[in-house]
Amino acid sequence: MNFASDNTAGCHPKIIQALADANDGRRMPYGRDDETNRVRTIVSDTFDTDCDVFLVATGTAANGLALSACVPGHGAVVCHETSHINEHEGTGPAMFTGGAKLIGLAAGDGKIDPAEVDHGVMTGRGDEHYAQVKALSITQLTERGTAYTVDQISAIGDVCRKHGLAMHMDGARFANAMVGLNCSPADMTWKAGVDVVSFGGTKNGALALEAVVIFNKALAAEFLYKQKRAGQLLSKMRFMSVQMEAYLKDDLWLLNARHSNAMAKRLADGLGNIQDVEITQSVDGNQVFPRLPAATVERLKAAGFLFYDRGAGPDGRHLIRLVLAFNTEPADVDKFIATAGG
């Protein structure tokens, strides 16, 4: 009964099967194989536009490499202060970009306000004393479990174009956001102004699969050299590629995301009916951020539930994070609710 993260789950059996199926025969290494050649087509079809696709093993690598395509070492990236790139990847973004700065904006729901970007963050442009803002990164789902609407993304895309910023989306939970918004991959990305996506599969049922998907050809030009030097070009690349193929085939990714989102709704609805429990953020995907009495948190822990506890606030209640996975059992959700309800 682990609600700590969606990456505490294993992977979907179809992913394992895909690895097994791809194991026969020999392939040229480093992506010069048929499976990898197909991935570009498959992902381009998914996004309804021709795009460049690079498969890597972790989200930190996907984000770091994606940012390195957007910003030089003397540049800066606007992001939300709670974003994964700013808080949870050590100094990875600086390593991959050669020193670029992250400028973290604040807002309670984890979303960047385009007006704030428009008015404020261009400070120092053209002044060599400042890191030059050249890119903006949004996280979809945000680290608060909320999703930018397509209109919100477009509004930020407009600001990016106005100021000549490359626009990156950290889509570690891309599918959860998209399913929640009931929009297409294209709607949520290039049609709204996004240049590069870190398209995550691992949290949604893959084994280890993140893709950097680049819509803006200019940013893809030298990407392969960066991927290689960063140690992210796997030799037996077919095993990455078939994960992607299986992930996108027969809507597996959508089914997985719909399930985890549904589990999140079920959990939020159940918790929301309990006295003294507050659901603090809109549940737009597969994460729930409730505030509960300390005693309730204790009871949940004692019952063996695992989750991140962000500690007590001024009123003594704890903010906790609950993340639902593609294979979370409804019974476990219900048991959590029942335990919380006392």
Next chain:
Amino acid sequence: MNFASDNTAGCHPKIIQALADANDGRRMPYGRDDETNRVRTIVSDTFDTDCDVFLVATGTAANGLALSACVPGHGAVVCHETSHINEHEGTGPAMFTGGAKLIGLAAGDGKIDPAEVDHGVMTGRGDEHYAQVKALSITQLTERGTAYTVDQISAIGDVCRKHGLAMHMDGARFANAMVGLNCSPADMTWKAGVDVVSFGGTKNGALALEAVVIFNKALAAEFLYKQKRAGQLLSKMRFMSVQMEAYLKDDLWLLNARHSNAMAKRLADGLGNIQDVEITQSVDGNQVFPRLPAATVERLKAAGFLFYDRGAGPDGRHLIRLVLAFNTEPADVDKFIATAGG
């Protein structure tokens, strides 16, 4: 009939099985799981000493991170000019170390001469105009298919200790070298002075598995932070760990290496009996570097054999590289020999 590289093979079925077996249930991510906890013990047992073990997805990452534990950005690493770190990882080592320089020594058999290190490469030590030599890296098997003997490694180890250099071994083909030498992992590493090994599994039957194994505790102290920022800390780490477990269990790694080495011997023996074919390097592992007439090379290509052709030398014959894998069929080897023999 692909002899281009050992990484053109898939992985051993036991590796796939291990992934499937590990898929049930939930685990805390980023290596905070039981399987990963076990890996340290298993690898320490294999090397017959307590060591720190970090699993990463590629050889370039293993080497880059290993070097970053050995040398600062103002440092230099002595290596062979043909070494993978010097020739085939783009500018990866500089990226991971923050700018360290590689100093490539030359020798026909791909091995560093300890006397050359002793006499020459300390040039500039203590002189701030020079990159400071702080580490040495050997490749075992070398890029010429030869293996350093244990005595040769020890002799280099002595030079390293004399000059205060950290000693790294790029063991992308560790098992092939060790099996060829008929020595223990300990003999070939820490007992001979090696501080850090890039312990490769992928080329010898794993799916994507490289380990940085550190014998010198001081070098391991902050390694985890470097691994994370470099995007090499996989969230579902159990799937890395069980590969290692399966790889080392029941001598799978040794059986795989013995097979590919035997195939290399068989190939070299067969080719060596053909007129005008010269086996240019000692076949110490699973690589063969023959020189053949241009017509023979053409005939082999026409027959569908894949391999790296390094082109014609002064006598018109071509130097080619043949690499045998854990699952190379003897029949394919024999067919290659027969085709080469005309």
Next chain:
Amino acid sequence: MNFASDNTAGCHPKIIQALADANDGRRMPYGRDDETNRVRTIVSDTFDTDCDVFLVATGTAANGLALSACVPGHGAVVCHETSHINEHEGTGPAMFTGGAKLIGLAAGDGKIDPAEVDHGVMTGRGDEHYAQVKALSITQLTERGTAYTVDQISAIGDVCRKHGLAMHMDGARFANAMVGLNCSPADMTWKAGVDVVSFGGTKNGALALEAVVIFNKALAAEFLYKQKRAGQLLSKMRFMSVQMEAYLKDDLWLLNARHSNAMAKRLADGLGNIQDVEITQSVDGNQVFPRLPAATVERLKAAGFLFYDRGAGPDGRHLIRLVLAFNTEPADVDKFIATAGG
């Protein structure tokens, strides 16, 4: 009538004279000369302790190199959000340190609150997802013109020792702060816990002279290699060294700082008597931050006064920065006051 910065002044005539006096004869380059050998003694005498001294050409270089001695690429430096390293050196600190993150704390007077450091910034220590806080940097004078008292520095020093942080002081206006506090160099630095100082001379009358002064020997060990690779080891180093000699000789640096501080007091006192003018920060050195009516600001500009105008606040008044130099004329200060007074 330039109040934009203290570096808009030329240098003190004694500095030029020192350059001229040092011009005869030949010296071994890169600091292997008598003048440079003397500098270590002179600065050690000034700080009343044996210290390592490295002369560089700019404050950005001094800070970047100083931080590179304190923190690895996977580390983080706590600083004030308005600090020069965080706001006005582009991505220099990340370049020099190989990627370290700056964590900017907020406070109205430009000073770090040690309690905030103690309680908050150690978040993520030992957790590889976070940049590891390994150093803290204070700016003395702060960017708000205020000076940390010796007690305040000591309190921060205590927190640094408690948490094992290296402590850096950006002393671009070291002399102004010290003269304002009426303390000794030792009081304000190593006796209060400071490990490394960027000891600035340029803003206080030198031509181009910044020194990294290191009290903690361990941090100095490989500094020279970093200085060289960063392009900060001047070949004709004697011309840096004699600046330092002249700067410290016969209290030139103290006299210069006393003058500019006195001019700041004179200016603040005069402005403070004008209606609708507010001196927003304690004037602890040679900077004054008044808030004035827009019309006053316009009048000052029209009269030819140069200064940084940070724009209108909610009440319509402008916050401006006025910096006084070692050679600012009292008459110019008085003229400014008179113009502001209408």
Next chain:
Amino acid sequence: MNFASDNTAGCHPKIIQALADANDGRRMPYGRDDETNRVRTIVSDTFDTDCDVFLVATGTAANGLALSACVPGHGAVVCHETSHINEHEGTGPAMFTGGAKLIGLAAGDGKIDPAEVDHGVMTGRGDEHYAQVKALSITQLTERGTAYTVDQISAIGDVCRKHGLAMHMDGARFANAMVGLNCSPADMTWKAGVDVVSFGGTKNGALALEAVVIFNKALAAEFLYKQKRAGQLLSKMRFMSVQMEAYLKDDLWLLNARHSNAMAKRLADGLGNIQDVEITQSVDGNQVFPRLPAATVERLKAAGFLFYDRGAGPDGRHLIRLVLAFNTEPADVDKFIATAGG
């Protein structure tokens, strides 16, 4: 009697005078002053084309920044193996470029052979396993004291254009080479295909003055940000600019170079007449590389002459380096010859 380097000299009195003359009055900092504005025009006039000019304090910084304009972190720079960037700047080039590799070619006279570049160094272009060669750097004068002729530079320039390489010239001894060739600045640079020059002044009589001169506008676009973050943008920039003005005014730079070159010829001619002394390289500028009997070297050292002794060769004679300066006295040269002659 120091022949160790040209940077063992002080600077020309006119340089000191220029500093003194520029000391009055206030200027906006960081190059926003009249003197710096003039430099661009003056240097453009000197090179007979509009160019971008950035003044920095050291040759290592000039080279590092120049290369960072030419090559990304995943790139490589072809140079001579004896070049200053490859041998004497620590790991500076990797630091400034974010990791680019230097590929050192060999040749006895210190010059790159364009045919070798054409045939060989493009190895790996388009193959992500290799650092991508994107620039070439020549040193003029070379580290052997020889000068590329204008035709030789043009031939290399042709190869660079053919392969799309940016071409850099390390002109630490630019004036000495140019005076030796009796050509114009334009002939030796952009007319021959050079994109960026590290235009050195320090070794030829300035105090601390190196300029990055960029002919290819595209390479200059973001240079200022790189210069700032690298700590090479001096606040009191006027003192850099007036050095350049004085250096180029009334042919000071040419007179200085002619003098040191003449002294080199005088020294080489005198030594060449001594039995058992061999002048090993063409004396094209202000450096002489004689080979002398060990006893002669001892005698010279005993007489107080300072120079770099590269040790005994197979025949027991020592190769030494003698560098003449703008202010070397003919009498000292003659005394050296006389002492060498026994």
